[in-house]
Amino acid sequence: MSVEQKDVIDSPELSSVRDDEIDLFDLWDDIVEEKIWVFIGFFACVLLAALYLFRATEIFETQVVLKPASANSVVELNVPQLEGIYSKDLEESFADARSAMLSKEYRRNFYEAYLDEIKSVEGVYNEALTEAQNFAKFDRLFTSKASGAKDVETYLQVKFELPDPQKAADLLNAYTEYSLAAKLSDIKNTVDSKVAAQVGKLEYDAKQLREQYSGEQTRRSLMLNEAYSIAKAVGQTQSLFSKSDIVGTYEPPLYMSGTKALRAEEKALKDRQRLAKELPYGEDHFIDKLPSLLFKIDQLKSLEIDYSKVSLAVVDERAIAPVGAVKPKKLLVMALAVVAGVFVGLMMALLVSAFHRHKEKIKSKIRSRRLS
Structure with a gap:
């Protein structure tokens, strides 16, 4: 090696560069040592x-899966009597079931109803926290997943975590039944209130028709008596005209019908009360549109919906006690x-x-x- 090369190698600049470099073999020797x-x-x-x-603490996870019910499960909510008042199809029913399972209100009510059982599970309830904080802690134990647009089937998956596997399954099944029953109860109250409102409206309309009929009948009776007095005074016994003599909308004076016809019409009006006793709705049968209203009222009042046959969703998979823990x-x-x-x-x-x-x-x- 020449003197110039040795000077280059031993130069301070190059020596500084070598000191800054990391020698992997030196690192390996250090690790082995x-x-x-x-x-x-x-x-x-x-x-x-x-x-x-x-x-x-081991955490166990269980789940329930809900799917839409069959068409027969909503027949009771679509009876002819409820037409125009209330109806429910399968899509709406499953949407109700989904909203019930995810409802904070139902979950809080369930939490309060099953608080003693929830307290028995270690680590779920903390006496040092407020009721609102304990509920928030309980609420975080639930997770859910709904079917998307790409899924072949419509479903709702709800998962629940607890340190006790059997309690997790029991509580989730109880919550599923509770929330669906609570939603069905709300639907029943809605149907009952709508039916009651419709009955009230129809009864009001019927009352209006009766009052209108009563006024018209009184008015007609007074007009007949007045016309009869005039016809009798002028000696008009028979009618002076026939239907063919009436042109357009012209109506001749009532007294021109003659006393015989006037007395016959007045008698017919009085006979209605006697005939009405033999009819289901009495004299209401003589009032235009009233019998149909009364029939609708009777149908709604006698309506009985068997809610045991109504199902918002089908529990396709019930919660079972998990074998293995998901956490840790x-x-x-x-x-x-x-x-x-x-x-x-x-x-x-x-x-x-x-x-x-x-x-x-x-x-x-x-x-x-x-x-x-």
Whole structure:
């Protein structure tokens, strides 16, 4: 090697560059030399993970799946008597079931009704928290997933988590029955109120028709009596005209019908009361449109809906006690512990090796100063 080349290699600039570079072989030698720290870091992380898994409370998850009911399940809500008042198709029924399962109001009512049973599950209820906070904690145990546009079937999946697998299944099944029954009860109240409102409207219309009929009958009776007096005074016994004599909308004076016809019409009006006694709706049969109103009223009042035959949705999959816990995820925790353990061990080995080199440099400087 020439003198110029040696000077270049030993130059301060190049020496500084070499000092800044990382030699992988030196790193490997450092790791091998301090391998005890690699094992310490690795086993420490694995031990901590194992301790966590041993002490952590296992969480079990169960689920229910709802699907649309059959067409027969909504027949009772679509009877002819309810036409124009209330109706429900399968899509609307399942939407009601979905809203019931996701309803905060129903969930809170269920929580209050089953509070004693919920308190018996360790870790779910905290006496130090308020009722609102405890309910919020309970509410977070529920998760849901609804079918999307790309799914072949329509469904609603509701999941529930608890440390006790059997309690999780029992509570979720109870909540499903509770929420669907509560929604059906709301529908019943809605139908009853709408039917009552329709009956009230029809009865009001019937009352108006009766009052109108009564007024017209009184008016007609007075007109007949007046016309009869005039006809009798002028000696008009028979009618002076026939239907063919009437042109257009012209109506001759009533007295021109003659006393015989006037008396006959008055008698017919009085006979209505006698005939009405033999009819279902009495004299109401003589009132235009009233019999049909009364029939509708009777139909609505006698309407009986069997809600035991009504189903908003079908529980396609009931909740069962899960066999394995979903939390903590043991394999994932141990895998992360292994990765973290290797990383921590390597870092510890490199740091210890760097510390030893630093001590050697300090000792070397001290010896150099003593020699000088």
